[in-house]
Amino acid sequence: MQGQVRDDDADAVAQLLELARDIFGTPVAALTRATGATRHHVEQTASSLDPHATVRLLADTDLDTCRLVVDVVRPDGEPDGRIVGVHHEPVETLGSRQQEALHVVAALVAGVLHHRERRRVEHDDRVASLDALLAGHGRLTVVQPIVDLRAGQVVGAEALSRFTGPEGAARRPEQVFGDARSAGVGVQLEQAAIASALPLLREVPAGAYLSVNASAEALLDERTHELLLSGHPERLVVEITEHDPVPDYDALTAATAALRAHGVRIAVDDAGAGFASLQHVLHLTPDVVKLDTAFVRGIDVDPARRAVARALVGFASELGSTMVAEGVERAGELTVLRDLGVECGQGYLLGRPTASPAWGERGSDTTTVVLSRHPEHEEPPHPVG
Numbered sequence: 001m002q003g004q005v006r007d008d009d010a011d012a013v014a015q016l017l018e019l020a021r022d023i024f025g026t027p028v029a030a031l032t033r034a035t036g037a038t039r040h041h042v043e044q045t046a047s048s049l050d051p052h053a054t055v056r057l058l059a060d061t062d063l064d065t066c067r068l069v070v071d072v073v074r075p076d077g078e079p080d081g082r083i084v085g086v087h088h089e090p091v092e093t094l095g096s097r098q099q100e101a102l103h104v105v106a107a108l109v110a111g112v113l114h115h116r117e118r119r120r121v122e123h124d125d126r127v128a129s130l131d132a133l134l135a136g137h138g139r140l141t142v143v144q145p146i147v148d149l150r151a152g153q154v155v156g157a158e159a160l161s162r163f164t165g166p167e168g169a170a171r172r173p174e175q176v177f178g179d180a181r182s183a184g185v186g187v188q189l190e191q192a193a194i195a196s197a198l199p200l201l202r203e204v205p206a207g208a209y210l211s212v213n214a215s216a217e218a219l220l221d222e223r224t225h226e227l228l229l230s231g232h233p234e235r236l237v238v239e240i241t242e243h244d245p246v247p248d249y250d251a252l253t254a255a256t257a258a259l260r261a262h263g264v265r266i267a268v269d270d271a272g273a274g275f276a277s278l279q280h281v282l283h284l285t286p287d288v289v290k291l292d293t294a295f296v297r298g299i300d301v302d303p304a305r306r307a308v309a310r311a312l313v314g315f316a317s318e319l320g321s322t323m324v325a326e327g328v329e330r331a332g333e334l335t336v337l338r339d340l341g342v343e344c345g346q347g348y349l350l351g352r353p354t355a356s357p358a359w360g361e362r363g364s365d366t367t368t369v370v371l372s373r374h375p376e377h378e379e380p381p382h383p384v385g
Contacts, residue, residue, distance in 0.1 A: 016105050017044060017045065017109075020070075020083050020085070021048070023105070024068050024085030024087075024094070026087040027049050027087060028048075028058065028085070028086040029046045029047075029084065029086070030063075030084045031043050031044045031045070031083055032081055033081035040064065040082070042063075045058070057086055067090070067093055068087070069082050069085070070105070070106045072106045075114055080114075083102065083105065083106055129166060130180055133192075134188055134189060134192050136196065138164045138171075139192070139196070140162045140164075141159055141160070141161060141193065141196040142162055142353040142354055142355045143157040143159050143203065143204070143210070143357055144157060144158050144354075146158060146211065146324055147344060149337060149342060155209070155344060156208050156211055156237065157200075157203075157208065157210055158212075158346065159197030159210060159212050160173070161173050162353075176189070186215070187215070187223075187224070191218065191223055191224055193212075193213070194214065194224065194227050201236075205359060209236060209265070210236055211267065211288075212237075212238060212239065214238050215241055216252050219238070219240065220251060225258065228264055233262040234262075236264050236265070238256075238264055238267065239268070239269040240266065240268055240269060240280055240284070241270075249279075249283045249284075252283070265288060266286045267287065267290055268280040270290065270292040271312055271316075281321075285320075285321070286321055288321060288324055289324070291309060291312055291326060295308050295312075296327045299333050300332035300336045306340070309337070309342070322343050324343070324345065324346060325342045325345045325346070326347065327346075327347045328346065328347030328348075328350055329347050331349065334350075
C-alpha cells in the first residue's frame with residue numbers, strides 16, 4: 001500500500017509553483033519528474049489558464065527542449081525533477097536574479113518532496129509489517145490484573161497487545177492499531193489480538209474474568225462475535241475502546257445486547273477522557289466503567305481530579321456499573337480511590353502486565369500485600385509474574 005500525498009504537501013508545492021510561474025512570467029509552471037515511462041511526467045502545475053487550455057498547452061509543448069527550466073535537487077545531490085515555465089511562444093532566457101530566485105524556489109520544493117518521501121517510506125514500512133503482526137510475528141499478548149480494592153483479590157485481568165518492529169524495538173500499540181486502521185485492516189488486527197488473548201483465560205484465577213479490547217467497528221463485525229462466543233463468554237468483558245463518535249448507536253446497542261445474552265459483559269474504557277466515552281456510557285449502560293488514567297494520576301494531591309472521580313463514581317453507581325480505576329501507581333492514589341468508593345483498580349502498583357501471571361502462587365505475587373501496606377509506603381510492588 002503506497003502512502004498518500006498529504007494535502008498540506010500538495011498545497012505547499014502549489015504555492016511554490018505559483019511563485020515560480022510569476023518569476024518565469026509564463027501562464028504555466030509545471031513540476032515534472034521522471035517515471036518508468038517518461039523523463040518528464042507532469043506531477044503538478046500552477047496555471048493562469050483554464051484546465052482544458054492548460055492541458056492543451058502542455059500537450060503541445062516539448063518539455064525536453066523548454067528553455068525556462070530549473071532543476072529540483074534532493075538534499076543528497078540527486079536530481080528529483082524540474083520546474084518548467086511553459087508558454088505558447090518561445091521565451092528568452094532568464095536574468096541572473098530570476099535564476100537565483102528560481103533556485104531558491106526549487107530548493108524549497110525539493111525539501112517538501114524529500115519530507116513527503118520520508119513519510120511515505122515510514123508509512124509503507126509500518127504497513128508492510130502488518131501482515132506479520134496479523135500472523136502473530138512481533139506481537140505478544142500480556143495480561144494485567146484488575147484488583148478488588150477492598151478484598152485485595154484479583155477479580156479480572158485485561159489482555160494487552162505488545163508489538164515489536166523487525167529490528168526488535170518496541171512499537172506503541174496505539175500507533176500500530178492506527179496504522180492498521182489506515183491500511184483497512186484495523187478490525188482484522190483487533191480480531192487477531194482477541195484470538196491471541198482468549199487462551200490466556202486459563203491463566204486467570206478461577207472466578208475472575210478476562211477483559212479484551214474492541215472498537216465499535218469491530219463489535220459490529222460477525223467474526224468478532226464468533227470469537228467472543230467460542231469459549232467461555234460468561235468470563236469475558238469487552239472494553240469498548242473507540243474514541244470517535246459512533247454514527248449508529250442502535251446498531252452498536254443491538255450488537256452488545258447479543259453478546260450480553262450469552263453472558264459477555266460490556267465495559268467502557270477511558271471514562272471521562274472525552275465526549276465519545278461518555279456517550280458510550282449513556283447509550284450502552286455498561287457493566288464496567290473504567291476511570292481514565294488522567295483522573296487517577298495525582299488524585300491524592302489534586303482536588304479537581306478527586307471531584308471528577310467522585311462524580312463518575314456516583315454516575316456509575318446510579319447505572320449499577322462497577323468502577324475500575326486505571327493507572328494506579330502510588331499508594332496515596334490507592335488510598336483516595338478506596339475512600340471515594342472505587343471498587344476495583346488496575347496499574348503498576350497492583351501488578352504489571354505479564355505474559356506469565358503467577359497471581360496467588362506466592363505471597364509476594366499477591367495484591368493483598370499492596371493493599372495491606374500503610375499509605376505512607378509509596379514504593380510500587382515487585383512486578384507480578
